[in-house]
Amino acid sequence: MRRTLRWLQLGGRQREFVLTIALGCSTAALYSAYQRKPLYADTGNATGSWNGKSTVVSHDDPSRASGKDDKRTTTATLKDRLARGPLDSGPPPPPTKGHSVFDAEGDSPSDPLQAWQYATERVAAASGNFSNFDTTSLREKIKGLLVPKWIRQLPDWMNKLQNELSMAPWSLSWEIWEEAHDPEVNPEIIWDARVRVGQDLCQEEQAFLKKRQKSTARALAKYIGVPETEVDPEDVPTIGICGSGGGLRALVAGSSSYQAAAEDGLFDCVTYTAGVSGSCWLQTLYYSSIGRQNFLRIINHLKDRTQVHIAYPPALLSALSQAPTNKYLLSGFVEKLRGVPDADFGLVDIYGLALAARLLVPRGGLRVSAYDLKVSNQGFYTDRGTQPLPIYTAVRHEIPDAVGDVERLAKEARFTTKHYDYFQWFEWTPYEFYSEELDAGIPTWAVGRKWQNGDCIWRDNGLALPELKVPLMMGIWGSAFCATLSHYYKEIRPILKSSGMSGLDTLIAGKNEDLSKVHPIDPAVIPNYVLGMRDRLPKTAPESLHSASHLQLMDAGMANNLPIYPLLRPGREVDVIIAFDASADVKGDNWIRVVDGYARQRNIKGWPMGAGWPPQSNTQHQTVLEVEDAQENSPARVKRLMTPSERERQDPPDLGYCTVWAGSKEERHEYMDEPVPRQIESPDDDWHLTSPNAGIAVIYYPFMANKKVPGVDPMESDFLSTWNFVYTPDQIDKCVALARANYEEGREQTKRTIRAVWERKRALRLQREEEAHEFARSWRVKRGTAHLRRNGDVGQGDQFT
Template sequence: MTGDSHTLYYSSIGQQSHATILDHLKNRIGVHIASPPALLTLVGQAPTNKYLLSGLVEKLRGVPDADFGLVDIYGLALAARLLVPNNELRISSYDLKISNQRFYTDGGQQPLPIYTSVRHEIPDSAGKVESMARDARFTTKHFDWFQWFEWTPYEFFCEELDAGVPTWAVGRQWDAGHGKWRENGFALPELRIPLMMGIWGSAFCATLSHYYKEIRPIIKASGLGSLDALLTGKNEELVKVHPVDPAVIPNFALGLRDKLPATCPESIHHATHLQLMDAGMANNLPIYPLLRPGRDVDVIIAFDASADVKGDNWIKVTDGYARQRNIKGWPMGAGWPPSTNTDEITIQQLDEASQASSGTPANSASTSSGYLPPNNKELGYCTVWAGTKEENHEYMDDPPHSLIETAADDHHLAARNAGIAVIYFPFLANDAVPGVDPLKAEFMSTWNFVYTPEEIDSVVALARANYGEGRERTRRTIKAVWERKRAGRWEREEEVREFERRVRVRRGCGDTGHWDHFS
């Protein structure tokens, strides 16, 4: 689920029922989130204004030097549409704090929600690598990267910093691991969900490089090759520019230089605030927190509703993270085959669409959005890969991964050294739901915020049809992993029983007995 749907699910509005959430959305998102009359009514009149504006007031008073920008307003508009019931009266303040969601998760009755965002680290001249800078023969490049931050009902944490704070303390200022008290003797309350929703959904905070990636196929298809070459050549500059500033919250890592990993960037020790944005800037599939050491995830079910599931290939992007973190068990090489996600195919599709609209017959050798070069196989509605925990051999770049296609392949899941099983569901058009294509339907665009009840039903029908294509494979995969885990548990229990048996025998031999007889 996305951050917004998580928030609804763990609220008095959603009531942990997907059917209830869908009914709520049908009543609420027929109006644009930025519609002035509707938005101004909710933020200007009681009782909704008290709940929606309280977080903004607390932030402005408690952190007066924090920026208040477009992301905050966006979060407020989202909350006004999604976190207000249809009667616009029965609002619960309990729904507006992430830490309160532990009410649903403390006993393990519900899955743990994990919300994500990223901070864009852009090294400058002060961040030069010393070993390189000492030798003029080398040219130092300052590569940017994204630091992942995660929220749960319990903590706000960054794996790269190996540090975090309790979720109920997010928003207050920190010094050397201690919260700073305000002049009135009180601490700032936890930043509320409307502000967080703005961060989780702030795709518009993308870099100029991201923006150009969206329109590049159109530029190339228009024959503007020289313009494309110019802009592509400037990518190192474009990737460092954010036209819209991200949201900020106080930096909890200030004063912790001696306690943070040596790999932390220098900027983290000086920035008074963390600039956070939509984690889709780094990977549209929030898989990385699941790979965090200690979570020991066995199966990941990834539902990919990206604008271009083939071209973005977010499953494949995870390989770099796994290498960087030395994560064992990730199925390296999983993802869309290279031949199915090239710019050339995207451009050809645009050409065909242009020819069709002008009345010119399209090339009969190719098809529509499903075009593939001969002898290449694209992914279907459900694909399963299994990683391995075995070490690389000298002649191998990556440990082998297995594509689980039939029941005969399940032995890869049952192997003692089996790693993570990834079950991948890309959001594709399905003949079972005619007329609904995520790549073509305008209402399914990333930038559309208004849906009719019929459109919501069609999206849900497509999701159900696609899941139906892989339901049995999913069940089979989970069962195979469960059986492997069970067999391992039985083996460990048998080892314990055998040890206890030997101890009893040892005691029966008296104090002069020798352990050598029982080893």
């Protein structure tokens, strides 16, 4: 312990000197051993006494034993010996005569002075070896082996980055901030904006729907194989595709699924695409100069860019310190730090920076486009209705303060205020940033500026801040690590239970309500656009929104890993939802089933209640045990246990590669009853889709193992983990092949479903037209009869009338 403390007390240079000496001594010893001549056991003396003595090797010539050598002769002899090297073919040294150089016959110095001279000569020779040894080169070699090159370059990178962000004149940050005040670079800084309050869609989206309807009519005719003249734009089903979260797994698998749909002609019939986490990254790439609205191009781009981890320092620091990528990536961060000083700059922002450096930079890093940095610029591809409208999602975790008088609150605010934690959904489109719960939104190009009373706050120079950049958005959309402690515990709970820590598991599970309110990592923030709008917001708006200066947003997968809620928004009137679920545990999470609660809360008609992975019904023995162990054995409870909602199917099979459910607009079951979903399993069940009262059709594609792609299983393959950020080209090919194989399994069923929905809408339109025609005809008849009666009553008619 004393030696350890003494070592810690040494300074940095002292430690380096000591280590150099120690390494030098060790190296010299190895060098000396390597240079020695071999010992030949050719002496005629008895060897029995050797066992008790230590071995001594002599490199001295016989002339040294006579004591007549001077210092010059000794040095010359040593140099000659060193020059000859260990592989010299000269005669071997004489055999050892004793165990000590002074015990050897004829080798003892004649007097103490000669002995001292002899000893000092040997020390001088050893010192010469040390003086000729290059310790500096050895230290560099050892440092190169132990310390990576990028760590040695880290100070230079950091100094360069610090200089660029110093806001000194003509530095990178100074240039970015100057362009933030230039309307030619950022025209939105001179545009005025106000908060729009209402449940209807914004005008830009309504105009998009009209144009997209004409485009999808032609695509639908080609997809289902009918003449274009038979497809009326009014009959075209509004189709929404949603991709799940799941990091790079969702990004790669989603690219393959969308590509398969595009090759089949289905993607051209789609009106909306919605994403969570990795699927948001996919939409960003699709509407960029990298993807160019081509999913094959995106897949090839991922093969080039995902072989290196997003947080690998050399690649990240190189992108941040070299042009043109440094300005491309850092512009949004400089604008946020300078324009909104009170906004926190945290881990999510750095995460978004790393994501953009890896995914939004093409190979080589020279073809970056600043046009890709704004979500509002994606309207260039959707304004004419030639591409689907992308929807990006995030959530805000509302955690109310602890209530005091629960009974009074239950009476006064029973139906207006929520007293439990929940997630609020927010959505981005190229046109608007909106929250359905708040019934309020702002233009997408105005996200990032400050707000008060529904108006934006202009800066002192009379300008507004530019739009919040995509790298910051990517961090928000994919910030799954901002989960609560409850979410983290779900990840490690199987490990605890399998390790025999059931007691600890029970203890932690009992605190789940408290754990669900704690976020170890703070979410990212954007300015609160509803600040000061208490009188214009719904009464259900949480109290914290009226005082918070910023909104804390995170990955929408905290609430539901499938972005179905935005597709159910009134006004969008989606007829078919195609869900590509690449979640970590598609069966265990069962995100489709979670939508039932949202549909009940929002009173959404047409959603197929009960859709999702079927729960396994209890066996008869388990049911009997539940009845016997029940604390209250009322007849109603016994009946509920003995006749579950799945009694029609004792053991419902798991879902396949493609499952279709049909909703209904008829009166639903009672709230507490478990609905039986209407699953379309064969063409004979298509009448559920063509019925006049049919609701939303849901087509579900889970990302799971397929025999056609052996060796790839999302539940077992390590590279398909959500937290894996390194994919080789071979792994991408395997993931792409699996997603494509799953789509092929349900390709015909999907086409049959969409055709059935089109036929239903077509029949309803023809029926409405027939009814309108009949009404007009009867109205004209009645009008003519009334005219005759009126003329007869007043006596103005003649005999011809």
